[in-house]
């Protein structure tokens with residue numbers, strides 16, 4: 692399954708097809724290496740220590756062709772991460788990106804020159820919200836919400852909602868109702 696998740700990242704689009712993304716992956720099969728990655732987690736994300744897989748993402752900051760700093764490399768990495776998210780959730784896995792980690796220490800100790808960290812990603816198995824007491828879930832762990840479409844999509848001028856955006860928004864997809872499985876790893880189980 693992990694292979695499929697990284698294949699999805701590999702096939703993401705990127706500016707000039709420069710593919711600036713790189714990944715450091717640790718699984719439970721390599722407990723020492725996994726613990727090293729866990730040690731970068733912000734204490735508020737301590738619950739992610741229960742994840743059987745952690746991934747540190749990184750991107751090359753400069754174009755290998757022009758040597759200029761890329762304006763979109765981080766964005767390309769984001770596209771690759773979203774591909775991973777979609778593949779992982781399609782496979783029934785839980786996938787949670789984390790910005791809360793020791794960014795500078797990770798860069799200094801794990802990455803070569805010319806690369807910057809993106810996120811840490813916890814990958815695991817989803818379970819019912821009731822079962823998350825075994826972990827230390829982040830706040831707002833049970834409800835999912837998004838800004839209304841009318842606050843995001845405009846026409847004519849900034850702030851004027853496009854006509855289709857003013858209709859009632861779809862509720863959050865919910866795996867229990869058979870919709871797309873976009874549950875986050877906060878619903879992550881030990882096993």
Ligand SMILES: Cc1cc2nc3c(=O)[nH]c(=O)nc-3n(C[C@H](O)[C@H](O)[C@H](O)COP(=O)(O)O)c2cc1C
Nearest residue numbers: 736788789790791792810829834835836873874875
């Ligand atoms: C780049 C990025 C960084 C994030 N960092 C954290 C984090 O440090 N800790 C955390 O608990 N969640 C983090 N999240 C998860 C968001 O909080 C989550 O996607 C958002 O609350 C929506 O949750 P939902 O999709 O379950 O509704 C991050 C998400 C992204 C995309």
